[in-house]
Amino acid sequence: MEKFSTHTGVAAPLRRSNVDTDQIIPAEYLKRVTRTGFEDGLFAGWRKDPEFVLNQPAYAGATVLVAGPDFGTGSSREHAVWALQNYGFAVVISPRFGDIFRSNSGKAGLLAAQVEEKTVQKIWDLIEAQPGTTVTVDLVARTVVAGEGIDRVEDSFDIDGYTRWRLLEGLDDIGLTLSHEDAISTYESSRPSFKPVTM
């Protein structure tokens, strides 16, 4: 995983709440056996609408998605994170994320930045009034900054400390865990005999 410290990019407003992972990528697009190529399925149900935010030239090349509350609820499909990344997004900002989506983001290197709902409202208002406005998300300082001058919106964001550290260092979870292999073996040797096995 690449290290993540700070990211600046055009922000796209997704003025919807409860964007579940079926909306992020419908099931019919989950059949690939690779980690790439999922951008085709991103928001597939909405992409045909010319008014949809990602079809508006003003937000072309957006890398920061600013979404309403309960983004990424529902299915555990990590394909939702890959689809966002494959499309070009590096950061999603929302007042509340689905648990599994947030966890998947941390593993795959997509930054899920949780901010207060009123901050999302302010960023929406700004990037809709001035499309193409960039947002800077600083993982070191845990801040989100949108726009400049008197319109500038700045706030801190929440992310759990361990995920932040892993993203900053670009660390592989499995490698970290395997460095504690002795602890796993010790645990395994003390498991009760009544626990089931599959073979």
Next chain:
Amino acid sequence: MVVEERAVGKTLAQKVWEEHVVRRADGEPDLLFIDLHLIHEVTSPQAFDGLRLAGRAVRRPDLTLATEDHNIPTTDLDKPIADPVSRTQVETLRRNCAEFGVRLHPMGDIEQGIVHVVGPQLGLTQPGMTIVCGDSHTSTHGAFGALAFGIGTSEVEHVLATQTLPQATPKTMAVDVVGELPEGSTAKDLILTLIAQETTGGGQGYIVEYRGEAVRSLSMESRMTVCNMSIEWGAKAGMIAPDETTFAYLQGRPNAPKGADWDAAVEHWRSLATDDDAEFDKVVTIDASTVTPFVTWGTNPGQGVPLSAVVPSPDDFDDPSEKIAAQRALDYMGLTAGTPMRDIPVDTVFIGSCTNGRMEDLRTAARWIEGRTVADDTRLLVVPGSVRVRLQAEEEGLDVVFKEAGAEWRGAGCSMCLGMNPDQLMPGERSASTSNRNFEGRQGKGGRTHLVSPEVAVATAVLGHLASPADLAHA
């Protein structure tokens, strides 16, 4: 002076959690041991690829089980899967399981079925275990007092490689279900009512424990229906304390403990119940005695009302984002505010899925449809959750009852719960579905889903509009 020490009790979730901590360190999530890792074809291929790239093995194939469910067709089971992309995904699972030594129940195998139906019926799902799967409805297994939750593909790879998962400690919540469910109200109505009460984000960050007499009196299969939908209100996991109902269900199943192991296991399982002096971070209450047949009208599982109510108006909601969401949902669903729910005509009825695709669900449906017929402009799909369920139902003659009523009796799989296999809604088609998600396009692009219990499903199939068995008497 002796100061009396007051021991602080633990919740069921805390006890199971503590028993699985492999490593605990300041500033880090706990490293939890995983007792059972369930796998299916959709969320595992990239995980196995990751193992290959890193030259890693599956650490505990003996704690891993794979089945094929999401992609597989429920008709023409003797033929290869027609969709080449689906076929590739299923074949990839077969290759991966062969290469890494994982037990697999493929199409055609007697133990094949939906992963969350297979685990419990084999007796692999037991109280006090940690169970994960790359599937959000893993919460189903919490019905046994297991700590069970869905994970993403990166975590699937992590569990394959290490049999552990780093996990930040969630908060705990008690759902106190007071009163008794009235006659005609079901576990599905209870959980749909709760989700509407708490909204889709209400459980976020919590492991919830469903408690109270109404829960205790539910069968194991009904408990699975309740826990299955924990994720639909955002909970990390849903649990029910193991009791005599749990033990009776488990005893004698192929992978349940036997002999002295059984006695030791039961003794341990009894100790898992939440202590009287344990404290939850949050407690919510729901009065079961007020629960009536409940259906969704919108595009998330929290957008539901009693069957006796009308389609709500966006003006009914104070919260601005809920107001907008309600309007969007009405537009997508093609509904007009104020329409009685019972007046909504339905094209397709689906009985099945990991929520309601077990024996009890099929028996209930068969009982209500026997001697009746499916309405002219409606089709009814009955899809058993596993091959074992299908065979048992056929032994009881339920397949004949369904077919005589004009329903389609299918092979086992996820089927119309999600649009990944041939069983899908057409754009604009409306369903009453015993599954778990009414998201836009969930059952097929442009499809409109109403989540319902098996009882409501079968009455709807007979009458052609949303209905409950009570309506059949008047028909």
